[in-house]
Amino acid sequence: MRTLNKLLAPHLKIAPVLVKRAPSLTLAFDERRKSRLAATLDNGEEVALLLPRGTVLRDGDVLVADDGGLVRVVAAHETVLYVRAPNALTLTRAAYHLGNRHTPVEVGADYLKLEYDPVLADMLARIGATVEQVSLPFQPEAGAYGGGHKHGHDETFAEDYAIAQQVFGEHHGHEHPHDHDHVHDESCGHGHPPHRHAHR
Template sequence: MRTIDKRIDPHIKLAAVLVKRAPTLTLAFDARCKSRLAATLDNGEEVALVLARGTVLRDGDVLVVQDGALVRVVAAAEEVLYVRAPDRLTLTRAAYHLGNRHTPVEIGDDFLKLEFDPVLADMLKRLGTSVDQVSMPFQPETGAYGGGHKHGHDETFAEDYAIAQQVFDEHHGHDHSHDHAHDHGHSHSHDHPHDHAHDSDHDHSNCGHAHHHHAHR
């Protein structure tokens, strides 16, 4: 079994004929989030995927096998919700509410796309959007907290969160002492338990999936 252990930087321009001739590896979104994976090329060859931890593959990425051969990644069609709205404000509100649930979302000029979820579909319809269940490739934003896509698409959920947490701490001055002496003659010892969001030992996947906290009626 051959091993695929490298992804070529998307900025490197390869000869189109080489990419076109390369065998393809078709993977759904969840599989493209895994840096360790036993997979089967579309020509039937079984391969082992051993990439840098945190790698998230996208449609069109070119991988390198240990023997130097190339493999092209294809995003598989999968069941998704295709969301459109009568105006940009409604679509923005829908994106906001999905973001509050840390739902992986693909953002287009006039649509949102997310993994099929009947509860979220109902929420989105109530917000005034049209929601269709379709079979399409799914390529959501990979940087949940780091400001969207970064070239190379290697940012992990944990790394993005660390950046956001650092900014949060800097702006809230958590380095100063909380034992302030006040002018009214006594001091307060502020012993705040800083239970920041995501301050836990959860092992997040490369794609930053989070649980949907649905309110069941």
């Protein structure tokens, strides 16, 4: 059994004909975010996926097997909620409420897409969004604060990540002009134990 243990960096250009000839591996989103996986290529060959933890594969990625062979990643069609809204405000509210629930969301110019969930479908309908249950590939946003795999051909990621880091630095990297108690716990993401301190 071959092992797929390397993800080609997006800046490495490969001849399109080689990618086209490579066997494909069709995976749903839940499978594409697993770094250890027994899978079957679309040609029936069984393979083992062994990638660095935190890697999230995207449609069009190219993997390299331990024998040097290439494998092309395809995002599978899966059951998702396709969300539209009559205006930008409603779509923005929908995105806010989904983000508040830490729900993976694919963001388009005029739509949102998320894994099927009847409770969330009802919530979205109540705020005025139109929700359809459809079968489509699902590619949610990468975490703006660096969670997950920093992916080179997500065109907006580098900019979003830089902005998020700048905001984080501005908030935590200098003295505050106001006094307030601030409690850090494990969920804060700073890497230190819970404690209370006052900003000055």
